[in-house]
Amino acid sequence: MRLMAEAIFSSLRRKSDPLPGFRLALFSTLLWIGLIVVLPITALVVRPWQEGLGAMTAALHDGRMFAALEVSFLTAFLAALINVPIGLLLTWTLVRVKLPGRRIVDALIDLPFAIPTAVTGITLATLYGPQGWLGKPLAHLGITVAYSTAGIVVALIFVGLPFIVRSVEPVLRDLPPELEEAAGLLGATSWQTVRRVVLPTMLPATVTGFGLAFARGIGEYGSVIFIAGNQPFRTEIAPLLVVVRLQEFDYAGATSIAFVLLAASSLCLAGVALLRRRVARGLITGID
Amino acid sequence: MPSPSLRPLSRRAFLGSGLACAGAAVIGSSHPAHAATALLNLSYDPTRELYHEINPAFSSHWNPGRNGGSVVVRTSNGGSGAQARAVLEGAPADIVSLGLARDIDMLALKGLIAPDWQKRLPHNSTPFNSTIVFLVRKGNPKAIHDWPDLVRDTVKVVTPNPKTSGGARWNYLAAWGWALHRQGGTEANARQYLDALFRHVPVLDTGARGATTSFVQRGMGDVLIAWENETLLAARDLGPDQFDIVVPSLSILAEPPVALVDHNARTHGTTAVAQRYLEFLYTPEAQTIATKHYFRPTDAAVAGAGTHLFPAVKTFDIASLGGWADVQKKHFAPGGIFDQMYAPHG
Amino acid sequence: MSALTRWSLVGATWLIILIVLILPPLLVLSEALRDGLLTALQTLADPDALSAIQLTVEMTILSVAINTVFGVLAAWTISKYRFPFRGVLVALIEIPISVSPVVAGLVWLLLFGSQGWWGAALDRYNIHIAFASPGILLATLFVTFPYVARTVLPLMEQQGRDAEDAAMLLGASFWQILWRVTLPDARWALLSGVLLTTARAMGEFGAVSVVSGHIPGMTETMPLHIETLYNGYQSVAAFTMAALLALMAMLTVGFRAMFENRARRMAKAGGMEA
Numbered sequence: 001m002r003l004m005a006e007a008i009f010s011s012l013r014r015k016s017d018p019l020p021g022f023r024l025a026l027f028s029t030l031l032w033i034g035l036i037v038v039l040p041i042t043a044l045v046v047r048p049w050q051e052g053l054g055a056m057t058a059a060l061h062d063g064r065m066f067a068a069l070e071v072s073f074l075t076a077f078l079a080a081l082i083n084v085p086i087g088l089l090l091t092w093t094l095v096r097v098k099l100p101g102r103r104i105v106d107a108l109i110d111l112p113f114a115i116p117t118a119v120t121g122i123t124l125a126t127l128y129g130p131q132g133w134l135g136k137p138l139a140h141l142g143i144t145v146a147y148s149t150a151g152i153v154v155a156l157i158f159v160g161l162p163f164i165v166r167s168v169e170p171v172l173r174d175l176p177p178e179l180e181e182a183a184g185l186l187g188a189t190s191w192q193t194v195r196r197v198v199l200p201t202m203l204p205a206t207v208t209g210f211g212l213a214f215a216r217g218i219g220e221y222g223s224v225i226f227i228a229g230n231q232p233f234r235t236e237i238a239p240l241l242v243v244v245r246l247q248e249f250d251y252a253g254a255t256s257i258a259f260v261l262l263a264a265s266s267l268c269l270a271g272v273a274l275l276r277r278r279v280a281r282g283l284i285t286g287i288d
Numbered sequence: 289m290p291s292p293s294l295r296p297l298s299r300r301a302f303l304g305s306g307l308a309c310a311g312a313a314v315i316g317s318s319h320p321a322h323a324a325t326a327l328l329n330l331s332y333d334p335t336r337e338l339y340h341e342i343n344p345a346f347s348s349h350w351n352p353g354r355n356g357g358s359v360v361v362r363t364s365n366g367g368s369g370a371q372a373r374a375v376l377e378g379a380p381a382d383i384v385s386l387g388l389a390r391d392i393d394m395l396a397l398k399g400l401i402a403p404d405w406q407k408r409l410p411h412n413s414t415p416f417n418s419t420i421v422f423l424v425r426k427g428n429p430k431a432i433h434d435w436p437d438l439v440r441d442t443v444k445v446v447t448p449n450p451k452t453s454g455g456a457r458w459n460y461l462a463a464w465g466w467a468l469h470r471q472g473g474t475e476a477n478a479r480q481y482l483d484a485l486f487r488h489v490p491v492l493d494t495g496a497r498g499a500t501t502s503f504v505q506r507g508m509g510d511v512l513i514a515w516e517n518e519t520l521l522a523a524r525d526l527g528p529d530q531f532d533i534v535v536p537s538l539s540i541l542a543e544p545p546v547a548l549v550d551h552n553a554r555t556h557g558t559t560a561v562a563q564r565y566l567e568f569l570y571t572p573e574a575q576t577i578a579t580k581h582y583f584r585p586t587d588a589a590v591a592g593a594g595t596h597l598f599p600a601v602k603t604f605d606i607a608s609l610g611g612w613a614d615v616q617k618k619h620f621a622p623g624g625i626f627d628q629m630y631a632p633h634g
Numbered sequence: 635m636s637a638l639t640r641w642s643l644v645g646a647t648w649l650i651i652l653i654v655l656i657l658p659p660l661l662v663l664s665e666a667l668r669d670g671l672l673t674a675l676q677t678l679a680d681p682d683a684l685s686a687i688q689l690t691v692e693m694t695i696l697s698v699a700i701n702t703v704f705g706v707l708a709a710w711t712i713s714k715y716r717f718p719f720r721g722v723l724v725a726l727i728e729i730p731i732s733v734s735p736v737v738a739g740l741v742w743l744l745l746f747g748s749q750g751w752w753g754a755a756l757d758r759y760n761i762h763i764a765f766a767s768p769g770i771l772l773a774t775l776f777v778t779f780p781y782v783a784r785t786v787l788p789l790m791e792q793q794g795r796d797a798e799d800a801a802m803l804l805g806a807s808f809w810q811i812l813w814r815v816t817l818p819d820a821r822w823a824l825l826s827g828v829l830l831t832t833a834r835a836m837g838e839f840g841a842v843s844v845v846s847g848h849i850p851g852m853t854e855t856m857p858l859h860i861e862t863l864y865n866g867y868q869s870v871a872a873f874t875m876a877a878l879l880a881l882m883a884m885l886t887v888g889f890r891a892m893f894e895n896r897a898r899r900m901a902k903a904g905g906m907e908a
Binding site: 086118132262 | 656715736744
C-alpha cells in the first residue's frame with residue numbers, strides 16, 4: 001500500500017505528462033476511491049482483529065454462522081448450476097432460432113437486473129406462497145417452494161439468469177453459423193455439433209456467467225429474505241445472519257461473517273477475471 | 289467538436305456544482321424545518337395499528353393556539369431490542385415505547401434516559417399491559433390447551449428470537465414461570481422444559497410481527513406464542529374463522545413501558561410536548577383506543593367497560609422472577625441459559 | 635435443424651420466459667390493482683409513502699450526481715494518463731459490484747455507528763450519519779460507485795488520446811479538453827452509465843436497510859417502505875409502491891437499452907470511417 005502511494009506520488013512530482021490536469025484528476029480519483037471504497041473496506045478488514053483474538057475465535061466457533069454460510073454457498077451454487085442449461089437454451093434460441101417475439105424476450109432477459117430486490121422478494125414470496133399462483137398448484141403436487149431452501153434457490157435463479165445469458169450471448173453471436181453447417185456437412189448429427197463444436201466454444205463464457213451469478217447469489221439479500229423462511233440452521237442465509245447479529249448488537253459476529261462473504265465473492269470475481277484474461281490471451285481456445 | 293459558442297464548463301462552475309452537491313447533501317440530512325413540531329416514537333412490533341390511531345388523536349387533542357404550533361407524531365416499529373439498538377445508534381427518537389423495561393434500561397445505562405425513568409409515570413411507566421397467550425388453527429386440531437401440550441411430538445411452535453424481540457422474551461419467561469410454578473417445578477426441570485420447547489420451534493423470527501406473519505400468512509407451525517393483543521388482532525383482521533385463541537393456565541403480566549428519551553428530546557427542544565404525549569397515553573381517550581386494539585388498559589373505568597374483550601388469565605409478574613436485571617443476566621446474556629440450549633441439533 | 639426440434643426449443647424458451655420472467659411483473663400489477671386503481675393510487679398519497687418517494691428521489695439524484703462527476707474523473711485519469719498501479723485502481727473501483735449489499739451497509743456502521751470508529755465522537759457534535767439520511771447516501775454511493783466509471787472507461791481507453799493531445803497543443807485547458815473533446819465522444823456511454831446508476835440507486839434495499847433506522851416518514855426509502863407495508867399486512871399498498879418503483883427502474887433500464895443500441899451503431903459507423 002505504502003509502496004503504491006509512493007510510486008503514484010513520485011509520478012505526480014515528476015509531472016512527466018504534458019496533458020494538463022493530471023494532478024487534479026489523479027487527486028480527486030484517489031480521494032474518491034479512498035473515501036468511498038478503501039476506507040470502509042479497511043474498516044471491515046481491520047475491525048474483526050480489533051476486538052482481540054478471543055472475539056474472533058468465539059465468532060469462528062459459531063455453529064449458526066457456519067450453517068448460514070453453508071446455506072448461502074449451497075443455494076448460490078445450485079441456482080447458478082440450474083441457470084446454466086436454462087441460460088444456454090435461452091441464449092441459443094435468442095441468437096440462432098428465428099424466435100417469435102425475439103425483441104420482447106431480449107428485453108425481458110434484463111428484467112431481473114432492473115427490478116429492485118425488495119420488489120422481487122415480495123413478488124416471489126407471494127407467487128410461490130401457499131396461496132400463490134404457482135405455490136398453490138405446486139402444493140397440490142406436494143412441493144413446497146416458499147419458506148424452504150427451494151425458495152432461496154428459486155429467488156437466486158431469478159436474479160442470476162441474466163448473468164449467464166449476457167455472458168454467453170456475445171460469444172455465440174461471434175461464432176459463425178457456417179462452423180456448425182460445416183460440421184453438419186462433415187456428417188455430424190446436430191447433437192454432436194452442439195456437443196463438440198458449440199458447447200466447448202461457449203465454455204469459458206459460461207463459466208464466467210456461472211461465476212458472476214454465484215458471486216451475486218452468495219451475497220443476495222433483498223430478493224431472498226421474504227421467501228426464505230429464515231430458520232436458523234436451515235433456511236437462514238449468511239447476509240441475514242449479519243443483520244441479525246447487528247440487531248443483537250454483536251458487531252464482532254456480524255463483521256466476521258461479512259468478512260467471509262467479502263473474501264468469497266472477491267475470490268469468485270478474481271477467478272472470473274483470470275479466466276477472462278487467459279481466454280483473451282488464447283490460452284483456452286475452447287475448440288480442441 | 290462542439291461549436292465554440294458553447295461555453296465550456298469552467299472550473300469555477302464545476303467546483304460550484306460540487307459544492308452544491310455537498311450542500312444539498314447537508315440540507316437533505318438535516319430535518320426540514322416544519323411549522324409543526326415533530327415527535328418520533330420508536331416502538332416495538334405489535335403497536336403499529338395502536339399508535340396509528342393514537343398519534344392523530346394526540347395531534348387533534350393538542351391545542352395549537354395555546355401551546356404554539358401543531359404536532360405530528362411518527363411511529364417506527366420493529367423488534368423491541370432492535371429498536372433500542374437503533375436509538376443507541378443515534379435514531380432521533382423523542383419517545384420510546386418498547387416491549388420490556390430491560391430495553392429501556394439499556395438506553396438509561398448509556399445516559400440517553402434518566403435512570404429513574406420508570407418512576408416518572410404511573411404504573412411503572414406502563415400505560416397499558418397485556419399477557420402472553422396461544423394462537424392455534426381453527427378448531428384446535430392439535431388439541432393445545434396448556435404449556436405441556438407445546439412439547440408433544442408433532443407440535444410445531446412459532447415464537448420469535450428472544451435476543452432481538454421483546455415479545456419473545458415475555459413468551460420465554462411465561463413458559464419459564466409456568467414451569468417453575470407448576471407442581472414440583474424446579475429450575476432444573478424448567479430448563480428441561482424450555483429446552484424441549486425450543487426444539488419444537490422451526491422459525492425464529494427477529495420480531496413478534498415477523499413471527500405472526502410466519503404463522504398466519506405462511507402457514508407455519510401449529511401454535512403461535514404471542515402477545516394477547518397480537519393474537520386478538522390476528523384472529524379478527526387476518527382470518528376471523530381461521531384461528532382460535534387458547535389461554536394457558538398461567539401466564540405472565542407483560543408490561544411494555546414507555547419513556548421520554550431525555551437526551552434526544554432536549555436536543556430537539558421537544559421535552560414538553562413529548563411529556564404531554566406520554567401523559568396523554570393515560571387519558572381515557574387513549575386508553576379506550578388501546579382497548580380497541582386489545583391492549584389491557586390501566587385506567588380502572590376504561591378497564592371496567594372492556595372486560596368482555598379480555599379472557600380472565602391468571603398471571604405472575606416479572607418481579608416474581610427476580611426482576612429484569614437478574615432475568616436478563618441469567619437467561620439472555622451471551623452464554624446465558626438461552627444460548628446454552630439454543631445451540632440446536634448440537 | 636428439424637422443425638420439431640426448432641419448435642420444441644421455441645416452446646421451451648417461451649415457457650421458461652413465461653414462468654420466470656413474465657409472471658412476477660404480472661403478479662405485482664394484479665396485487666396492486668386488487669382493490670381497483672383508485673385504492674392503489676390512494677395508498678400512494680399516504681404521507682409516509684410520499685416521504686419515501688421523496689427521499690428515494692433525493693438520494694438517487696445526489697448519488698448519481700456525485701458518482702457521475704467522480705466516475706468520469708476516475709475513468710479519465712485511468713485511461714488518459716500513464717502511471718503505475720492503474721490496474722489496482724480499476725480493481726478497487728470494481729470491488730463494490732461483488733460485495734453483498736448487507737456488507738455494503740455494515741461497513742458504514744463500522745465507521746459511523748455507535749460502536750464504530752468515529753460514531754461516538756461525531757455524536758458529541760450532534761452529527762448523525764448512521765440511522766439518518768447521510769448514512770443512506772453513503773451506502774447508495776458505495777453500491778452504485780462502479781457503474782459510471784466502468785461504462786465510460788472502456789470507451790475512453792478505445793479513444794486513445796490523440797484528440798486530447800491535439801487540443802492540448804492548441805492551448806486548451808484541462809476542463810476544455812474534458813468537456814469539449816473527450817465527453818462529447820463518450821456521451822452515449824456516459825448516459826448509459828448514469829442510467830444504470832440511477833436504476834441501482836433507487837432500488838437498493840440491503841445496504842440501505844442496514845444503515846437506515848427504518849423510520850417511516852424520515853429514513854424510509856421506497857424499497858424499505860415496501861418491506862414495512864408488506865410486514866404490516868398492507869399488501870395492496872406494498873405492491874402499489876412496488877409497481878411504481880419497478881416501473882421507474884424498468885423505464886430507466888429501457889432507456890438505457892435504447893441508447894446503448896444507438897451508441898453501438900455510432901461506434902460501428904465511427905469504426906467504418908476510420
